[in-house]
Amino acid sequence: MKDKLKSRRAIWGSKLAFILAAAGSAIGLGNIWRFPMMVGRNGGAVFVVVYLLAVALIGFTVMLAELAIGRHTLKNPVGAFEHIKPGTAWKAIGYLGVVTAVAILSYYSVVAGWAIGYIIKTAGGAFRNLGGPEAASAATSRAFETLVSNPWQVILLLLAMIGATAYIVSRGIKEGIERWSKILMPLLFLIVVFLAVRALTLPGAGAGVSFYLKPDFSKLNGTVILFAVGQAFFSLSLGLGTMLTYGSYIRRSDNLVTSAGWVSFADTAIAFLAGIIIFPTLFAIPGIEPAEGPALVFKVLPLIFSKIPLGQLFGFLFFVLLFIASLTSTISILEVPVAYLVDEKKWSRPRAAWLVGLLAFTLGVPSALSSGGDSLLTRLRIQHWMDFIFGSIALAAGALLIALFTGYVWKVKNAAQEIRCGAPRFRLEKFWSLAIRFLAPAVILIILVSQFFSQ
Numbered sequence: 169m170k171d172k173l174k175s176r177r178a179i180w181g182s183k184l185a186f187i188l189a190a191a192g193s194a195i196g197l198g199n200i201w202r203f204p205m206m207v208g209r210n211g212g213a214v215f216v217v218v219y220l221l222a223v224a225l226i227g228f229t230v231m232l233a234e235l236a237i238g239r240h241t242l243k244n245p246v247g248a249f250e251h252i253k254p255g256t257a258w259k260a261i262g263y264l265g266v267v268t269a270v271a272i273l274s275y276y277s278v279v280a281g282w283a284i285g286y287i288i289k290t291a292g293g294a295f296r297n298l299g300g301p302e303a304a305s306a307a308t309s310r311a312f313e314t315l316v317s318n319p320w321q322v323i324l325l326l327l328a329m330i331g332a333t334a335y336i337v338s339r340g341i342k343e344g345i346e347r348w349s350k351i352l353m354p355l356l357f358l359i360v361v362f363l364a365v366r367a368l369t370l371p372g373a374g375a376g377v378s379f380y381l382k383p384d385f386s387k388l389n390g391t392v393i394l395f396a397v398g399q400a401f402f403s404l405s406l407g408l409g410t411m412l413t414y415g416s417y418i419r420r421s422d423n424l425v426t427s428a429g430w431v432s433f434a435d436t437a438i439a440f441l442a443g444i445i446i447f448p449t450l451f452a453i454p455g456i457e458p459a460e461g462p463a464l465v466f467k468v469l470p471l472i473f474s475k476i477p478l479g480q481l482f483g484f485l486f487f488v489l490l491f492i493a494s495l496t497s498t499i500s501i502l503e504v505p506v507a508y509l510v511d512e513k514k515w516s517r518p519r520a521a522w523l524v525g526l527l528a529f530t531l532g533v534p535s536a537l538s539s540g541g542d543s544l545l546t547r548l549r550i551q552h553w554m555d556f557i558f559g560s561i562a563l564a565a566g567a568l569l570i571a572l573f574t575g576y577v578w579k580v581k582n583a584a585q586e587i588r589c590g591a592p593r594f595r596l597e598k599f600w601s602l603a604i605r606f607l608a609p610a611v612i613l614i615i616l617v618s619q620f621f622s623q
């Protein structure tokens with residue numbers, strides 16, 4: 169019976185298909201919107217340094233653990249922990265992931281909705297002839313405020329984003345995601361490289377490059393580390409069971425170590441390049457502050473489009489790709505609660521996708537209205553707090569529990585055995601088994617506790 173169920177489960181067409189789909193999940197607003205925002209707010213280059221360390225030492229380690237748990241159990245996050253340690257409270261990690269997924273989906277889709285708004289704006293030529301530097305900064309700032317403070321507009325864009333996500337997830341994960349990721353991810357990469365080159369050649373770009381790449385270690389503190397580690401989990405889609413779920417569709421003969429390596433590398437490359445676009449442009453065309461927050465990317469990007477031939481076309485194409493990159497991420501987020509409801513509660517896939525989508529939409533409305541649409545919600549900074557609680561704290565807590573579970577409950581030797589199917593020469597085994605038991609839990613625990621006391 170069990171074997172029959174297993175053989176009915178979807179499987180990625182190839183190792184490359186998994187890498188592209190997982191990279192599609194990882195690459196999204198986290199790289200292009202959230203990463204530059206975090207760099208700008210947390211001291212510039214010093215954040216970048218801590219971030220790179222966090223990805224290499226902790227993010228990669230947790231990703232490998234999630235993939236191993238998923239492929240070993242062939243289950244959704246709740247079912248997976250129950251499978252390895254039946255009848256214990258460990259499946260709470262799965263429930264935490266399901267709740268976190270719905271919460272992240274709600275406000276993430278608000279920002280993705282803004283990207284849809286920018287597709288419409290650039291198509292209508294909103295950023296043509298921006299004039300001199302000051303006029304240009306003022307114009308792009310005004311364009312952003314007008315978009316995000318219009319209550320009906322942001323709600324409608326949120327609805328469109330969640331609707332598109334629920335539709336694709338209701339049709340099943342494999343077909344759509346596999347086919348699209350293969351074409352669109354490389355295209356996004358090319359445009360990002362092109363824009364980065366242009367940004368670096370703007371007169372006055374140097375100040376931005378040093379803000380971004382010359383660390384000032386006096387700015388290093390606990391908050392910087394918390395946000396850098398949190399950003400690593402967010403950007404790599406870790407801590408809530410997304411990679412665990414995607415891992416459950418990988419075949420036994422595929423190499424998990426190199427797969428996790430490629431996904432982490434691709435994700436980091438795109439985030440790094442996004443910073444190369446944003447900061448030189450920001451310093452070359454003054455008028456917008458690096459610590460601007462969620463508005464940063466949306467105010468700065470149109471400035472660079474005004475500096476390249478066919479800028480309007482590139483701007484349009486860029487926002488289309490950003491929308492699609494976000495969509496491949498929202499799909500993977502929604503897939504967590506849906507896989508749980510389908511596997512464990514025997515709901516039909518469409519019912520699960522549409523009902524969870526509706527819930528996320530309802531939950532997203534206050535976030536959508538907190539950028540000027542409603543004065544009380546704006547003052548309460550709802551979207552900011554949603555992102556802090558779920559996007560930073562809950563993901564870190566989830567990753568901590570996953571590391572402890574893998575290291576001490578499932579045990580590294582069992583996990584390593586799973587990893588070795590498909591990777592007979594698991595070269596990083598020593599490093600990984602130490603990192604998952606000691607390094608990752610210690611670092612995450614310290615930052616969570618210190619954050620708790622500093623709040």
Ligand code: PHE
Nearest residue numbers: 194196197198199402403405
């Ligand atoms: N990693 C995605 C991004 O960078 C967001 C995400 C977070 C996706 C958590 C899945 C799980 O945009």
